[in-house]
Amino acid sequence: MSASVSTTSVSPLTAVPSTIAAVDLAALTFNLRQARQRLPPGCEILAVVKADAYGHGALAITKALAQQGVARFGVATIQEGAELRDAGIQAHVLVMGALPPSQFADLLDYSLTPVIYDPALATDLAARLGTRPTPYPVHLKVDTGMGRLGLTSEQVLPLLQSPVFRGPLRLEGLMTHLADADNSDPAYTRTQIGRFQAILAQVKNAGLPVPLAHAANSAAILGHPAAHFNAARPGIMLYGYSTAPQGGPAVPLKPILALRSRIAQVRSLASGDSVSYNRSFIASRPSKVAVLPIGYADGYSRALSNRGQVLVQGRRCPVVGRVCMDMTLVDVTDLPTVRPGDDAVLIGRQGEEEILATDLAAWSGTIPYEVLCGIGPRVLRVYS
Numbered sequence: 453m454s455a456s457v458s459t460t461s462v463s464p465l466t467a468v469p470s471t472i473a474a475v476d477l478a479a480l481t482f483n484l485r486q487a488r489q490r491l492p493p494g495c496e497i498l499a500v501v502k503a504d505a506y507g508h509g510a511l512a513i514t515k516a517l518a519q520q521g522v523a524r525f526g527v528a529t530i531q532e533g534a535e536l537r538d539a540g541i542q543a544h545v546l547v548m549g550a551l552p553p554s555q556f557a558d559l560l561d562y563s564l565t566p567v568i569y570d571p572a573l574a575t576d577l578a579a580r581l582g583t584r585p586t587p588y589p590v591h592l593k594v595d596t597g598m599g600r601l602g603l604t605s606e607q608v609l610p611l612l613q614s615p616v617f618r619g620p621l622r623l624e625g626l627m628t629h630l631a632d633a634d635n636s637d638p639a640y641t642r643t644q645i646g647r648f649q650a651i652l653a654q655v656k657n658a659g660l661p662v663p664l665a666h667a668a669n670s671a672a673i674l675g676h677p678a679a680h681f682n683a684a685r686p687g688i689m690l691y692g693y694s695t696a697p698q699g700g701p702a703v704p705l706k707p708i709l710a711l712r713s714r715i716a717q718v719r720s721l722a723s724g725d726s727v728s729y730n731r732s733f734i735a736s737r738p739s740k741v742a743v744l745p746i747g748y749a750d751g752y753s754r755a756l757s758n759r760g761q762v763l764v765q766g767r768r769c770p771v772v773g774r775v776c777m778d779m780t781l782v783d784v785t786d787l788p789t790v791r792p793g794d795d796a797v798l799i800g801r802q803g804e805e806e807i808l809a810t811d812l813a814a815w816s817g818t819i820p821y822e823v824l825c826g827i828g829p830r831v832l833r834v835y836s
């Protein structure tokens with residue numbers, strides 16, 4: 453497959469900019485296969501592409517996964533769902549986040565599937581639907597221990613037996629979300645799964661069909677087979693990062709995104725010279741510093757100041773001084789042949805070395821999700 457640039461850039465550029473996020477769609481397919489191999493036959497994938505597919509570009513990722521047979525996608529907001537529809541995506545799109553009644557019109561116009569997390573939401577949506585000939589599909593979310601959006605266990609059956617589900621609404625899926633599936637202690641996840649199984653049994657015993665039941669995020673796909681049911685919601689593992697509980701089998705996932713830049717300038721410092729705001733780095737020897745055109749406005753966190761590393765000529769070079777809004781400085785003193793225009797890798801492989809989003813997360817005190825989601829819209833996504 454040849455490389456292509458994101459269609460979201462505002463104007464047609466004649467050259468690829470210095471700082472790009474290169475996304476490997478073959479690696480995405482590989483990771484999808486890893487998820488499928490761990491799920492029971494027939495288990496549907498509901499790929500989580502919210503937050504611009506964790507920063508990878510929701511349109512390209514959704515299209516690539518749809519080509520691989522994925523028929524369901526999860527987003528957080530109506531806006532995210534509408535963007536998929538506007539780009540011609542016809543697959544099922546589940547809106548998993550907050551849904552204010554003021555957005556019902558958009559929900560229906562864009563044929564998005566809501567997650568109902570409050571009985572009042574079902575009543576309001578039913579009233580809005582009026583007397584349509586076909587009931588509107590919805591998923592019910594039950595809170596089994598995440599403590600976030602969701603119906604209580606006691607609310608599920610009465611709601612499904614209420615008039616709103618005898619006309620306006622149709623149950624397409626029953627779901628829950630796991631709070632602790634990446635913990636090496638499985639106890640809490642087992643409790644949540646047990647609660648979900650009990651609710652499922654209650655609904656089925658009442659003679660109500662549940663076409664889809666889903667609970668598993670990536671960690672549960674990898675570490676909790678009891679959470680698999682007949683659909684699963686992988687997110688981070690599709691993008692190549694494992695949150696499998698420690699101690700389980702290693703998972704051969706491939707990170708699909710590389711964050712690259714090119715050196716804009718190489719500067720010489722005398723011993724005692726400082727760089728960047730507030731002079732937080734002062735050279736202790738005659739030094740060379742490479743200026744990279746990427747900063748915290750691009751998602752390269754300011755918390756990486758004097759902590760991060762960048763690959764240049766296959767070697768790990770320390771970030772020196774404060775990361776700026778648009779620029780980052782790297783100590784390349786030990787690389788005498790470095791020139792402007794040379795490649796620098798902030799996430800990804802160069803030579804024998806590799807920097808992962810997990811490394812940036814560790815250096816900056818966060819999780820790889822936030823590192824990936826944080827890569828800003830100014831960074832051009834390039835797909836191959």
Ligand SMILES: Cc1ncc(COP(=O)(O)O)c(C=O)c1O
Nearest residue numbers: 500548629669670685686687688
């Ligand atoms: C409701 C829901 N399901 C599934 C996922 C996917 O989780 P992960 O990326 O850990 O696989 C998320 C992500 O936060 C989520 O909010």
